[in-house]
Amino acid sequence: MTKSLIxxxxxxxxxxxxxxxxxxxxGGAAKWLFLACALVSILTTIGILVSLVINAWGFxxxxxxxxxxxxxxxxxxxxxxxxxVLPLVSGTLLxxxxxxxxxxxxxxxxxxxxxxxxxxxxxxxxxxVLEILGGIPTVVYGYFALTWVTPxxxxxxxxxxxxxxxxxxxxxxxxIIPMVSSLSExxxxxxxxxxxxxxxxxxxxxxxxxxxxxxxxxxxGVIAACIIGxxxxxxxxxxxxxxxxxxxxxxxxxxxxxxxxxxYIVQLSxxxxxxxxxxxxxxxxxxxxxxxxxxxxxxxxxxxxRRWGLRYE
Amino acid sequence: xxxxxxxxxxxxxxxxxxxxxxxxxxxxVVVGILGLVVxxxxxxxxxxxWLSPELIFNFPSRHPEQAGLKAAIFGTLWLMxxxxxxxxxxxxxxxxxxxxxxxxxWLTRLxxxxxxxxxxxxxxxxxxxxxxxxxxxxSLGRSVLAGALTMSLLVLPIVILASREAIKAVPETYRQxxxxxxxTKWEVVRSVVLPSAYPGVLTGIILAxxxxxxxxxxxxxxxxxxxxTFVPQNPLDRFTVLPIQIFNWIAxxxxxxxxxxxxxxxxxxxxxxxxxxxxVFLRNRYQKQSVE
Numbered sequence: 001m002t003k004s005l006i007x008x009x010x011x012x013x014x015x016x017x018x019x020x021x022x023x024x025x026x027g028g029a030a031k032w033l034f035l036a037c038a039l040v041s042i043l044t045t046i047g048i049l050v051s052l053v054i055n056a057w058g059f060x061x062x063x064x065x066x067x068x069x070x071x072x073x074x075x076x077x078x079x080x081x082x083x084x085v086l087p088l089v090s091g092t093l094l095x096x097x098x099x100x101x102x103x104x105x106x107x108x109x110x111x112x113x114x115x116x117x118x119x120x121x122x123x124x125x126x127x128x129v130l131e132i133l134g135g136i137p138t139v140v141y142g143y144f145a146l147t148w149v150t151p152x153x154x155x156x157x158x159x160x161x162x163x164x165x166x167x168x169x170x171x172x173x174x175x176i177i178p179m180v181s182s183l184s185e186x187x188x189x190x191x192x193x194x195x196x197x198x199x200x201x202x203x204x205x206x207x208x209x210x211x212x213x214x215x216x217x218x219x220x221g222v223i224a225a226c227i228i229g230x231x232x233x234x235x236x237x238x239x240x241x242x243x244x245x246x247x248x249x250x251x252x253x254x255x256x257x258x259x260x261x262x263x264y265i266v267q268l269s270x271x272x273x274x275x276x277x278x279x280x281x282x283x284x285x286x287x288x289x290x291x292x293x294x295x296x297x298x299x300x301x302x303x304x305x306r307r308w309g310l311r312y313e
Numbered sequence: 314x315x316x317x318x319x320x321x322x323x324x325x326x327x328x329x330x331x332x333x334x335x336x337x338x339x340x341x342v343v344v345g346i347l348g349l350v351v352x353x354x355x356x357x358x359x360x361x362x363w364l365s366p367e368l369i370f371n372f373p374s375r376h377p378e379q380a381g382l383k384a385a386i387f388g389t390l391w392l393m394x395x396x397x398x399x400x401x402x403x404x405x406x407x408x409x410x411x412x413x414x415x416x417x418x419w420l421t422r423l424x425x426x427x428x429x430x431x432x433x434x435x436x437x438x439x440x441x442x443x444x445x446x447x448x449x450x451x452s453l454g455r456s457v458l459a460g461a462l463t464m465s466l467l468v469l470p471i472v473i474l475a476s477r478e479a480i481k482a483v484p485e486t487y488r489q490x491x492x493x494x495x496x497t498k499w500e501v502v503r504s505v506v507l508p509s510a511y512p513g514v515l516t517g518i519i520l521a522x523x524x525x526x527x528x529x530x531x532x533x534x535x536x537x538x539x540x541x542t543f544v545p546q547n548p549l550d551r552f553t554v555l556p557i558q559i560f561n562w563i564a565x566x567x568x569x570x571x572x573x574x575x576x577x578x579x580x581x582x583x584x585x586x587x588x589x590x591x592x593v594f595l596r597n598r599y600q601k602q603s604v605e
Contacts, residue, residue: 027499031414037406038415041428041473044466048438051445109341117338126342128593133349135589137527139556140356140578143563147571148355174348181345203322207331228433235435237530238556242563262437262530269440269534275449287441291434298433302426 052291055284059083062278068285074248074264076282083282085289087248091258092290095169095240098254099233102173104226107180108215111222114181115188116210127182134178142242145171150243159255163245166254171243172233180229187221188214220308224301231297235290237262261290356582360575368576372542373558377569382577385558387544388457389526392554395461396468396525401518403465404472405507408514411473412480413502432470439467440534448535458548460535467531468521475517479510516595523588527581529556555581 060068063083071084110130114123149167154160160167191214199209215222245257246267259267265283273280371381407424415421443463453459483506491501507514532554540561545552555577562574 027497030499030502031410034406034410034414037403038410038424040403040466041407041424041431041469044431044442044469045427047446047466048434048442051442051450052438055441055445106341106344109338110345113335113338113342117335126346129346129349132586132589133345135523135527135585136349136352137529137556137581137585139527139529139560139563140352140582143559143571143574143578144352144355146563147359147575148351174345177345177348205327205331207334208327210334231433235437237435237437238560242560262435265437265441266530266533269444269537272537284441284445287438291438294433294435294438295430298430301433302429 048291052284052288055281056288058276059278059281059285063285069289072250074259076268076279085261085286087250088259088261088264088286089289090250090252091165091244091248092234092260092262094165094252094254094258095172095244095260096230096233098166098169099172099176100226100230102170103176103180103229103233106173107177107225107229108184108222110177110181111184111188111225112210112215115185116206116214130178130181133174134182136175138175138236138238139242141171141175142239145239145243157255161245161255161257163243163247163257164255165244165258168240168244169254172236172239175236175239176229176233179232180225183225183228184218184222187218187225190221191217220304224305227297227301227304231294231301234297235262235294237266241266261286265290353582356575356578359572360577360579363572363576364579365576368573368580373540373561377567377573380562380570380573382555382558382580384541384544385553385555385577388541388552389554391457391545391548391552392461392464392532393522393525395458395548396464397518397522399461399465400468400472400521404469404518404521405476405514407469407473408476408480409502409506412477413498413506428470428473432474435530436467436528437530437534439463440531442466443531443535454549455536455551456549457545457552460532460552460554461548463531463535464525464528467528468525471521471524472517475520476510476514479513479517480506482513483509512595512598516592519588519592519595523585523592526554526585526588527556529554529560533557533560555584 068083068085070086071082072086073082073084074087075082114126118126145167146162149171150160150162150164153167195213195217196209199213204212240260241263244260244263246259246263247257248259248264249256251258264286268279268283367379368381369386370383371379372383373385374380411421411424415424440463443459443466447453447459447462448455451459453462487505487509488501491505496504536552536554536557541551541553543550559574559577559581562570562577565571
């Protein structure tokens with residue numbers, strides 16, 4: 001959106017003109033081509049909505065949407081068949097909640113440490129390490145949850161099943177720490193130095209400056225970071241597919257094996273369900289609900305920043 | 314307002330509280346780093362003994378000691394090559410439009426909000442889009458082409474955002490100098506902006522590709538089948554990729570396949586870390602140049 005200070009001549013009346021006409025034509029074509037590239041992103045959104053809605057429509061013509069949204073039993077393949085999505089939603093929310101309980105406090109504390117306490121040199125070492133944590137593929141986290149975290153917890157809680165919501169949630173939390181921490185740190189670093197200096201001048205300790213000045217001033221960014229991190233956790237797929245199990249269950253007991261919405265989509269994709277069948281269309285109905293859940297959170301996150309974000313010039 | 318005489322500053326208690334808080338904050342950072350260390354240690358501990366030439370050069374097999382990643386490695390190469398071929402022109406083009414051509418109007422705002430929201434859509438939803446649009450509607454089947462088109466849409470926001478940052482960093486004076494010499498907008502973009510922004514754009518592309526290599530969920534929705542004993546010969550062939558093969562091995566009950574999965578993870582992480590190291594290297598070199 002940079003506006004050049006000098007306007008480019010588009011007419012070719014001035015001498016000398018060096019093939020000006022063909023150049024203008026070229027420039028016009030380039031502009032439209034670039035615009036088309038930018039429009040691909042809009043087409044993607046439309047494509048996602050249309051493909052989800054059309055295929056989910058095939059599902060909702062046979063199953064009333066009310067039974068889908070509020071049914072408490074999910075068994076689309078095995079008889080007796082039931083299409084209530086609540087067990088999948090509760091599975092998703094349970095794992096997400098455990099993840100948030102890990103990631104939000106640890107992420108925020110890390111952000112406070114990095115922005116207010118850590119000397120520059122230490123921060124320059126820690127940040128890339130946390131970035132690595134954010135760049136590890138989610139299958140690897142799934143492997144870690146299944147082969148290390150679960151056996152460790154089983155030493156304390158022998159009743160824990162091999163597939164369970166607890167270790168999936170804990171590792172999910174580990175996975176989104178970098179996201180929560182780096183987004184909140186950005187918000188905290190944007191708090192003007194003068195505000196902090198004023199508090200120090202009044203005799204506040206570093207902790208008091210952090211808690212009563214920096215966090216409140218950066219609150220919109222911090223909340224947005226948490227919302228975006230949680231939205232990421234809701235959409236996370238491979239980790240929960242590997243470690244949380246494949247038994248849709250309406251429960252809030254973290255020691256049980258559950259199934260999340262995303263894991264159900266993967267489970268059905270792996271099988272050879274014929275395209276266009278009712279069972280196959282369930283994944284689009286689940287996908288549509290998942291899309292709206294994350295959309296609401298992301299829009300909410302951006303809204304918090306726009307609405308309550310304090311601007312310091 | 315308190316009068317000075319009643320002011321009780323409890324300095325000792327507040328300082329102790331501050332020290333406790335420091336320990337808490339520091340240990341939070343340590344928890345994150347410790348998680349990473351334990352994760353890497355577990356993978357190395359389980360997987361090192363499975364690193365062998367067979368792991369790289371063999372097709373998958375029912376016998377863990379003969380099973381390998383050949384189909385997955387070639388599938389990943391195909392997927393990445395095609396994804397880059399689709400994403401790079403479109404992503405950089407969109408970034409050029411938004412930075413150089415777009416005026417402040419509703420369409421521009423719509424595109425920007427849209428890109429920000431697309432970045433937050435779960436990757437499995439992209440898989441469903443690819444399944445409905447490329448696999449079924451366009452009849453591409455469960456092919457590497459359908460997978461690459463899906464993956465391109467997934468990483469497009471990353472490439473656009475990184476390219477915009479790089480283009481934004483090109484000094485305005487460069488453009489003005491070129492305009493003063495009589496260049497058209499398009500010539501300025503082609504001969505001044507793009508060459509200067511090139512390292513930043515390249516960094517963004519590498520990061521987007523390293524994200525794509527580790528993505529599993531959308532590719533599972535497209536490719537489904539995970540047992541392949543051939544290498545894709547053309548874009549319409551079926552395929553599998555590294556993380557899917559690893560997932561397949563993790564999902565088996567036998568202990569040996571878990572080890573094999575750890576071996577596969579080591580291969581995947583080495584590829585990822587070298588791509589990230591390259592990106593960091595480019596970024597550092599670029600930053601030094603722009604200071605001059």
